[in-house]
Amino acid sequence: DIQMTQSPSSLSASVGDRVTITCRASQNIDSYLNWYQQKPGKAPKLLIYAASSLQSGVPSRFSGSGFGTDFTLTISSLQPEDFATYYCQQSSSTPRTFGQGTRLETK
Amino acid sequence: QVQLQESGLGLVKPSETLSLTCTVSGGSINTYYWNWIRQPPGKGLEWIGYIYYSGSTNYNPSLRSRVTMSVDTSKNQFSLKLNSVTAADTAVYYCARLFLLGTFNWFDPWGQGTLVTVSS
Numbered sequence: 001d002i003q004m005t006q007s008p009s010s011l012s013a014s015v016g017d018r019v020t021i022t023c024r025a026s027q028n029i030d031s032y033l034n035w036y037q038q039k040p041g042k043a044p045k046l047l048i049y050a051a052s053s054l055q056s057g058v059p060s061r062f063s064g065s066g067f068g069t070d071f072t073l074t075i076s077s078l079q080p081e082d083f084a085t086y087y088c089q090q091s092s093s094t095p096r097t098f099g100q101g102t103r104l105e106t107k
Numbered sequence: 108q109v110q111l112q113e114s115g116l117g118l119v120k121p122s123e124t125l126s127l128t129c130t131v132s133g134g135s136i137n138t139y140y141w142n143w144i145r146q147p148p149g150k151g152l153e154w155i156g157y158i159y160y161s162g163s164t165n166y167n168p169s170l171r172s173r174v175t176m177s178v179d180t181s182k183n184q185f186s187l188k189l190n191s192v193t194a195a196d197t198a199v200y201y202c203a204r205l206f207l208l209g210t211f212n213w214f215d216p217w218g219q220g221t222l223v224t225v226s227s
Contacts, residue, residue: 031211032210034214043218043219046214050208089152091211095154099151100151
């Protein structure tokens with residue numbers, strides 16, 4: 001299985017901050033990396049697919065980058081509705097696997 | 108706009124079988140791969156497996172011995188059975204479509220999720 005490791009596990013930030021979350025794969029996954037946002041009691045919501053493509057309807061303050069084993073999700077200017085948990089997920093092979101999540105909290 | 112909705116019993120006894128159904132609306136089930144994903148309370152996401160509309164399946168090796176998925180194209184539904192459950196199977200269970208674009212793929216949309224508790 002491909003292991004996905006996110007850092008940090010939790011992060012405190014303020015509205016307006018620039019935030020970066022990192023995801024590392026245990027082996028090369030090219031650009032087969034997706035990012036999801038999950039709010040309490042809700043299903044995950046797709047933000048970024050294929051490492052850097054913004055899903056339709058997702059604000060442009062979200063961006064993704066990376067290739068191979070190292071990836072990042074960046075929120076350029078944090079908004080109140082962005083406080084949530086973020087997961088990366090590899091779509092290179094089965095079993096599909098997720099990172100452990102990064103909880104973004106208000107400072 | 109495709110929407111998914113899980114249904115099934117929310118309480119299952121240890122050693123028994125968990126059964127859930129996902130109903131697809133707003134689109135046909137006759138394409139794509141249809142997935143089950145679970146999330147134990149306060150924990151991360153685990154992919155259980157998928158079924159294609161034709162009936163072919165791919166399960167997570169960690170659960171393969173206990174999982175069965177099926178599809179009913181006439182009802183636009185697919186189902187999950189997990190046998191010999193224990194407390195470790197307590198989780199919110201989500202169904203989700205695997206969307207394909209060339210070789211790239213991702214889970215979208217998701218159902219709202221249903222909590223299944225394993226307890227006597």
